[in-house]
Amino acid sequence: MAELILRDLAKTYPGASTRATDDVSLDVADGEFMVLLGPSGCGKTTLLRMVAGLELPDAGQIVIGGKDVTYLEPRRRNLSMVFQSYAVFPNKKVADNIGFGLRMRGVPADGVRRKVEWAADLLQLRPYLDRYPSRLSGGQRQRVAVARAIVMDADILLMDEPLSNLDALLRLNFRAELKKLVAELGTTTLYVTHDQVEALSLGDRVAVLRDGVLVQCGPPGAVYDEPADEFVGGFLGSPPMNFLTGTVCTDEGRPRVDFGGQSVPVPAALSSYHGKRLRLGIRPEAIQLGDGGGLRGELQVLEPLGASALLTTDVCGQTIKVQAPATFRAEPGRRLALRLPVDQCRWYDPETSLLLEVR
Amino acid sequence: MTIDVRDPVRPAPMLPPVDVAPLRRARLRATGVQAACVAVSLFMALPIVLIGLAAVSSRAALAEFPKPLVPSEFALDSLLSFLRATGTLPALGNSVLAGLYAVFWSLVVGAPAGYALARHAFRGKDAYQMFILLVRALPIVVLSVPLATMFLRLDVYDTVLAVTLVHTALALPTTVLITASIFVSVPADLEEAAQVFGCTRWQAARRVVVPLALPGLAASSIFTFVLSWNELLGATVVTLGHRTLPAQVLTSLAEASVAYRFAGGFALILPALLFIFVMRRYLLNLWGTTLR
Numbered sequence: 001m002a003e004l005i006l007r008d009l010a011k012t013y014p015g016a017s018t019r020a021t022d023d024v025s026l027d028v029a030d031g032e033f034m035v036l037l038g039p040s041g042c043g044k045t046t047l048l049r050m051v052a053g054l055e056l057p058d059a060g061q062i063v064i065g066g067k068d069v070t071y072l073e074p075r076r077r078n079l080s081m082v083f084q085s086y087a088v089f090p091n092k093k094v095a096d097n098i099g100f101g102l103r104m105r106g107v108p109a110d111g112v113r114r115k116v117e118w119a120a121d122l123l124q125l126r127p128y129l130d131r132y133p134s135r136l137s138g139g140q141r142q143r144v145a146v147a148r149a150i151v152m153d154a155d156i157l158l159m160d161e162p163l164s165n166l167d168a169l170l171r172l173n174f175r176a177e178l179k180k181l182v183a184e185l186g187t188t189t190l191y192v193t194h195d196q197v198e199a200l201s202l203g204d205r206v207a208v209l210r211d212g213v214l215v216q217c218g219p220p221g222a223v224y225d226e227p228a229d230e231f232v233g234g235f236l237g238s239p240p241m242n243f244l245t246g247t248v249c250t251d252e253g254r255p256r257v258d259f260g261g262q263s264v265p266v267p268a269a270l271s272s273y274h275g276k277r278l279r280l281g282i283r284p285e286a287i288q289l290g291d292g293g294g295l296r297g298e299l300q301v302l303e304p305l306g307a308s309a310l311l312t313t314d315v316c317g318q319t320i321k322v323q324a325p326a327t328f329r330a331e332p333g334r335r336l337a338l339r340l341p342v343d344q345c346r347w348y349d350p351e352t353s354l355l356l357e358v359r
Numbered sequence: 360m361t362i363d364v365r366d367p368v369r370p371a372p373m374l375p376p377v378d379v380a381p382l383r384r385a386r387l388r389a390t391g392v393q394a395a396c397v398a399v400s401l402f403m404a405l406p407i408v409l410i411g412l413a414a415v416s417s418r419a420a421l422a423e424f425p426k427p428l429v430p431s432e433f434a435l436d437s438l439l440s441f442l443r444a445t446g447t448l449p450a451l452g453n454s455v456l457a458g459l460y461a462v463f464w465s466l467v468v469g470a471p472a473g474y475a476l477a478r479h480a481f482r483g484k485d486a487y488q489m490f491i492l493l494v495r496a497l498p499i500v501v502l503s504v505p506l507a508t509m510f511l512r513l514d515v516y517d518t519v520l521a522v523t524l525v526h527t528a529l530a531l532p533t534t535v536l537i538t539a540s541i542f543v544s545v546p547a548d549l550e551e552a553a554q555v556f557g558c559t560r561w562q563a564a565r566r567v568v569v570p571l572a573l574p575g576l577a578a579s580s581i582f583t584f585v586l587s588w589n590e591l592l593g594a595t596v597v598t599l600g601h602r603t604l605p606a607q608v609l610t611s612l613a614e615a616s617v618a619y620r621f622a623g624g625f626a627l628i629l630p631a632l633l634f635i636f637v638m639r640r641y642l643l644n645l646w647g648t649t650l651r
């Protein structure tokens with residue numbers, strides 16, 4: 001167990017015109033579960049590989065447990081990793097795959113066996129210990145990769161989308177299992193995913209990457225509630241945050257933002273935007289369906305989703321998605337009153353897309 | 360018991376009859392392929408069988424025509440007389456040794472080169488790949504005469520070592536290219552995983568890459584062995600007294616009887632076949648399906 005510190009890590013692949021990671025700095029505390037979240041190709045795997053020592057950074061520093069490991073060989077870093085492509089050894093049986101790292105470390109045979117069986121029970125791999133990986137399904141192979149990583153009791157556990165090949169139900173169960181397991185192990189974990197639900201459910205903190213740049217890092221609740229920019233707001237949450245563009249005007253001395261005939265109040269701190277455009281961000285579940293006040297939207301589509309209903313409404317030509325109770329029924333074309341609670345509204349600069357602090 | 364889920368009110372729609380024509384076509388094609396395989400195998404195996412039969416027939420039976428499929432009487436005397444002839448057994452030994460040494464050295468030198476070609480992008484890689492094949496573009500005669508001079512000066516002329524060196528040089532281009540293509544097919548992340556879990560680069564190569572590359576290494580070693588076994592010109596130029604088997608058979612063939620020639624031919628085929636049979640085990644992948 002150890003803390004992990006990344007400082008200004010920059011990496012450009014040979015021949016590439018853009019940086020795969022661009023000055024990424026991140027501190028992961030001892031025992032913390034840090035999730036790296038971002039869309040495909042944003043540099044998550046690259047970052048993880050640099051921590052593992054499989055890729056050397058062009059600039060920056062990596063420190064594990066107070067020791068600089070920036071250019072150290074992978075095997076001297078005392079970490080273990082679940083590869084995105086599993087990287088399960090096809091020439092070794094499942095049991096030998098799981099025990100590989102321990103055996104390399106010189107752990108005696110019965111110690112290895114005990115650990116392997118422990119991990120196999122945990123990941124429901126017991127019936128497959130004697131098989132070669134070519135005779136496993138993708139999800140089973142992935143579990144072998146996870147088992148191989150957790151038996152190591154390493155300082156740092158790196159996981160690159162370890163749940164991506166499980167079916168929805170198994171993933172749900174496995175996610176909870178994994179959370180419990182890692183909490184018990186207490187290992188410092190860096191976990192890569194592009195699944196925002198996974199990120200929110202697992203992480204002590206979530207770090208959002210975009211095009212190699214770290215956009216926001218914080219506890220899941222904070223990242224979800226106050227996305228640092230429109231990208232984060234749009235990436236986290238399903239359906240994503242709504243964004244509306246309006247112009248700031250003054251009505252009876254109070255600043256309001258006008259969407260073209262309809263307007264909502266704006267915090268006084270933003271009155272300096274008078275006459276300028278402003279972006280309003282609000283989560284679909286934060287919008288209340290009321291009898292009056294707020295915005296009037298025309299219902300266009302109603303999608304029952306089981307636990308809730310998703311409404312697509314039109315407000316002055318802009319689309320707002322609203323999460324309504326499952327029992328909500330209305331015909332398309334009906335006009336709905338949408339109340340936007342002031343404390344749920346987030347304000348963004350249209351030029352920079354950055355969150356405007358209004359407190 | 361089965362539950363009928365069809366709607367009782369609506370009758371089942373009329374379905375067209377099952378069309379078995381594609382299945383029949385596929386079966387026909389498979390039969391065709393099998394026939395072709397048999398034909399090719401016969402074409403390859405027949406001469407070997409005939410030589411083998413002739414080698415174990417008595418001298419009298421050799422003259423018979425048409426020949427019976429199974430020789431009327433087995434007679435090992437021509438084979439034995441071939442083996443007893445002066446120089447045959449030592450030459451056989453030389454050939455086997457030169458072949459095995461050539462396999463060993465071409466793998467030791469060639470496989471790392473193939474690995475480098477497979478794993479690393481470096482300047483002049485394409486040129487290097489072309490250049491490596493150039494060895495084969497030079498006629499062996501052109502190569503072996505200066506080699507013979509050099510071997511004489513280095514005092515290795517007329518030794519198995521000399522033959523080994525020539526054959527290794529001849530086999531290296533194919534070894535490098537075959538092993539390069541097999542190393543490409545071993546995923547690099549397996550090696551990386553091995554490194555993360557405590558291996559040095561060397562250990563990762565030995566424990567993960569080599570076992571997975573075994574079929575390719577076997578193919579390449581068969582290729583080298585057969586090349587060395589059959590190579591005549593270079594081996595003749597760089598030896599005098601310590602001939603390899605083909606060179607030995609060639610020099611003594613002119614004055615030999617027909618029976619002796621068949622026996623010699625059979626003795627030439629057999630060890631190469633044996634080697635291929637032993638290596639065949641590694642040619643087929645040991646872990647069920649293809650890699651990964």
Ligand SMILES: Nc1ncnc2c1ncn2[C@@H]1O[C@H](COP(=O)(O)OP(=O)(O)OP(=O)(O)O)[C@@H](O)[C@H]1O
Binds near residue numbers: 014020041047194
């Ligand atoms: N070996 C490589 N050589 C050149 N470019 C690469 C290499 N590996 C990745 N890249 C590029 O670097 C960028 C980041 O890739 P990376 O694999 O880190 O993405 P990722 O966030 O893990 O994506 P995903 O979620 O799809 O796995 C991508 O634009 C990719 O094209």
Ligand SMILES: [Mg+2]
Binds near residue numbers: 044045046
């Ligand atoms: Mg990735």
